[in-house]
Amino acid sequence: MSEAEAFAGKVDAVSRDSHFTDDGKLAQPRDLAVPAPAQSPVESRAIFSGKLLPYVLLVPQLAISLVFFYWPAAQALWQSFLVQDAFGLSTEFVWFENYAELFTRPDYYHAVGVTFLFSGVVAFLSLSLALLLATMADRQIKAARVYRTLLIWPYAVAPAVASVLFIFMFQPGLGLFARALQASGLDWNPILNGAQALILVIIAAVWKQISYNFLFFLAGLQAIPKSVIEAAAIDGAKPWRRFWTVVFPLLSPTTFFLIVVNITYAFFDTLGIIDTATGGGPNKATETLVYKVFQDGRLGADLGGSAAQSVILMAIVITLTAIQFRYVERRVHY
Amino acid sequence: MASVVLNEVRKTYAGGFEAVKGVSFTVSDGGLCVLVGPSGCGKSTLLRMVAGLETVSSGDIRIGERRVNDLEPMARDIAMVFQNYALYPHMSVFDNMAYGLRNRGTPKPEIEKRVKEAARILELDALLERKPRQLSGGQRQRVAMGRAIVRKPAAFLFDEPLSNLDAKLRVQMRIEIRKLQRELKTTSIYVTHDQLEAMTLADRLVVMNGGHMEQVGTALDVFQNPASVFVAGFIGSPPMNFLAGEVDTQGRLRLPDGAFLAFDPKRGEAQVGRKVLAGLRPENVALRNGVEDGAAPRFRLELVEELGMGRLVHGKVGERPFTVAQGASDPPPSGYSLSIGIEPALVHLFDAASGLSLTSAAPRR
Numbered sequence: 189m190s191e192a193e194a195f196a197g198k199v200d201a202v203s204r205d206s207h208f209t210d211d212g213k214l215a216q217p218r219d220l221a222v223p224a225p226a227q228s229p230v231e232s233r234a235i236f237s238g239k240l241l242p243y244v245l246l247v248p249q250l251a252i253s254l255v256f257f258y259w260p261a262a263q264a265l266w267q268s269f270l271v272q273d274a275f276g277l278s279t280e281f282v283w284f285e286n287y288a289e290l291f292t293r294p295d296y297y298h299a300v301g302v303t304f305l306f307s308g309v310v311a312f313l314s315l316s317l318a319l320l321l322a323t324m325a326d327r328q329i330k331a332a333r334v335y336r337t338l339l340i341w342p343y344a345v346a347p348a349v350a351s352v353l354f355i356f357m358f359q360p361g362l363g364l365f366a367r368a369l370q371a372s373g374l375d376w377n378p379i380l381n382g383a384q385a386l387i388l389v390i391i392a393a394v395w396k397q398i399s400y401n402f403l404f405f406l407a408g409l410q411a412i413p414k415s416v417i418e419a420a421a422i423d424g425a426k427p428w429r430r431f432w433t434v435v436f437p438l439l440s441p442t443t444f445f446l447i448v449v450n451i452t453y454a455f456f457d458t459l460g461i462i463d464t465a466t467g468g469g470p471n472k473a474t475e476t477l478v479y480k481v482f483q484d485g486r487l488g489a490d491l492g493g494s495a496a497q498s499v500i501l502m503a504i505v506i507t508l509t510a511i512q513f514r515y516v517e518r519r520v521h522y
Numbered sequence: 523m524a525s526v527v528l529n530e531v532r533k534t535y536a537g538g539f540e541a542v543k544g545v546s547f548t549v550s551d552g553g554l555c556v557l558v559g560p561s562g563c564g565k566s567t568l569l570r571m572v573a574g575l576e577t578v579s580s581g582d583i584r585i586g587e588r589r590v591n592d593l594e595p596m597a598r599d600i601a602m603v604f605q606n607y608a609l610y611p612h613m614s615v616f617d618n619m620a621y622g623l624r625n626r627g628t629p630k631p632e633i634e635k636r637v638k639e640a641a642r643i644l645e646l647d648a649l650l651e652r653k654p655r656q657l658s659g660g661q662r663q664r665v666a667m668g669r670a671i672v673r674k675p676a677a678f679l680f681d682e683p684l685s686n687l688d689a690k691l692r693v694q695m696r697i698e699i700r701k702l703q704r705e706l707k708t709t710s711i712y713v714t715h716d717q718l719e720a721m722t723l724a725d726r727l728v729v730m731n732g733g734h735m736e737q738v739g740t741a742l743d744v745f746q747n748p749a750s751v752f753v754a755g756f757i758g759s760p761p762m763n764f765l766a767g768e769v770d771t772q773g774r775l776r777l778p779d780g781a782f783l784a785f786d787p788k789r790g791e792a793q794v795g796r797k798v799l800a801g802l803r804p805e806n807v808a809l810r811n812g813v814e815d816g817a818a819p820r821f822r823l824e825l826v827e828e829l830g831m832g833r834l835v836h837g838k839v840g841e842r843p844f845t846v847a848q849g850a851s852d853p854p855p856s857g858y859s860l861s862i863g864i865e866p867a868l869v870h871l872f873d874a875a876s877g878l879s880l881t882s883a884a885p886r887r
Contacts, residue, residue, distance in 0.1 A: 413606065413608060415604045415605075415606055415608035416608045416609075416610060416611075418573075418575050418595075418602075418604070418608065419602065419604060419608040419609075419610075419669075420610070420621070421575070421594075421595045421596060422573060422574075422575075422595045422596060422600065422601065422602050422622075423596070423621050423622035423625055423669070423673075424596040424622055424625035424626050425596075425621070425625045426596075426625075429625065433621070434610055437612040438611065438612060440612075
């Protein structure tokens with residue numbers, strides 16, 4: 189290759205290869221005074237022959253999705269079209285009868301209402317409280333490390349255990365908080381009062397999720413360049429305004445991600461909390477869709493109806509997530 | 523428009539580390555003062571104290587008539603250009619520049635007018651709707667400048683604003699900043715570790731080292747009369763050469779290898795027997811072929827760097843590295859038997875122990 193070509197940037201594979209001898213070892217540069225341009229060859233990655241490797245590498249992930257998601261989902265879809273007699277002796281294919289029946293039941297609509305109320309409040313509270321805590325942890329305060337560590341701990345608590353903790357604390361007659369509430373003149377009894385039971389599971393679910401959100405918000409806050417905040421301070425923005433005009437918009441990718449995760453959490457993962465704390469009661473006041481699936485399917489042994497419910501639940505979450513991606517993400521900056 | 527006055531300003535961190543050890547200087551109204559020094563010398567800390575981003579441990583900072591020590595950054599009437607520009611990534615160029623005005627409740631037509639004017643000066647008219655990520659490094663730098671000038675502050679603070687740009691753009695932006703500052707006549711403090719940038723920009727140069735102020739003066743004054751070995755070695759490129767020696771009875775400098783170097787006896791005090799460092803600027807030194815009588819210091823050639831407009835000849839005198847800068851018309855060195863010569867009046871002398879200049883007319887401060 190001529191010098192002119194080399195100057196024009198025509199450093200191709202051939203010239204790189206020329207630094208190698210036949211056995212693949214790096215050859216000594218002929219002239220020590222001239223620095224060899226490609227002493228560490230760029231093209232040093234391993235190359236496997238054949239087109240099979242990418243698929244082999246994909247198999248574990250595909251297998252997991254297939255076994256734990258697609259297969260059960262397909263099963264649920266299939267079962268939602270079936271009706272079984274009380275003894276499990278015969279099965280009948282009934283098309284959409286299970287769905288049609290579902291929509292005539294008032295308790296189903298009630299569960300839909302409870303779910304949306306519960307999920308909305310849980311997601312909003314756990315996100316805003318976590319953001320508040322993360323903002324405070326982000327400021328340079330003394331013992332910040334201890335504070336952060338303590339805030340992260342609840343995430344390691346199992347949902348059922350978390351639930352038991354709250355049952356104890358809010359147990360009428362026994363619980364610390366319950367007694368405080370009663371002392372303040374409130375007739376606190378979540379075992380009998382549906383609204384109070386709902387508040388109790390919301391508090392437990394929010395408490396459980398705050399650590400997770402806190403971790404992400406804190407990481408998001410720390411990724412914002414300090415100089416941008418300083419520039420805003422010099423630009424005359426007081427802390428409150430600085431937060432809403434600079435910090436919060438820059439945090440929006442994190443917030444968006446967490447909204448999706450939290451909605452999904454409130455819809456599905458709160459089953460353990462509800463089951464332990466209230467069992468859906470009193471009088472179905474805390475029966476969410478996912479709890480109803482569990483209740484009707486496992487305890488009520490109505491497999492077809494339960495399957496139809498879970499298909500609808502899945503559809504709702506998929507739709508919500510799609511809407512979030514389509515509309516909320518547009519407002520997410522960079 | 524205001525002057526900026528620093529009086530015995532100190533910064534001590536909670537751990538006891540003293541970053542700034544009593545610095546005093548004045549930036550006159552409309553002047554551009556450059557703080558220069560190696561990294562860790564406290565220059566950025568000092569600038570951040572003027573901005574209000576760091577607290578002042580002791581001493582006074584005045585902007586105009588006001589003592590600003592305890593004022594919030596926003597109340598100090600300053601604008602700052604950051605090293606990484608610190609643009610708001612989610613705002614358009616227009617909003618980036620308008621943000622400071624909006625926060626201060628400037629009326630809308632006035633904001634429009636000022637931003638448009640700044641955009642015209644900085645040639646950003648066509649880019650007002652873009653987001654920072656859609657801009658090149660130089661354009662971002664301009665937006666950061668624009669954000670500072672729309673506010674019409676009492677003082678500009680620049681924190682190494684050019685160090686993220688490539689070499690060519692840096693030279694260009696350096697000239698633009700200088701022009702803009704002359705045009706606007708806004709008092710400015712500019713922090714850099716690049717001595718060339720410092721020389722070319724400064725009305726007044728403050729050389730810092732290890733939290734101390736080594737020297738203050740005009741760029742030319744600092745270059746010609748460095749107050750210490752540190753300043754002499756830091757300002758000028760290639761840096762000054764130093765030779766250790768002792769003043770002998772005939773008023774010459776005797777080098778360890780027995781060679782002699784003549785210096786101007788009128789320049790400062792130089793008692794016999796005093797251990798000194800002689801400072802020789804590479805461009806003041808002449809190379810002579812051959813070793814004449816053993817009196818002139820011998821130069822051992824190691825490498826020649828051809829620059830086109832001249833060349834740098836690297837080698838050693840005694841055990842010390844030594845560089846000679848030759849013009850294009852000087853004959854290139856031939857052979858290895860060389861010696862160096864210099865006008866006695868151009869030799870700087872420094873006390874070997876304290877590092878302070880013995881020849882500089884300028885006081886240390």
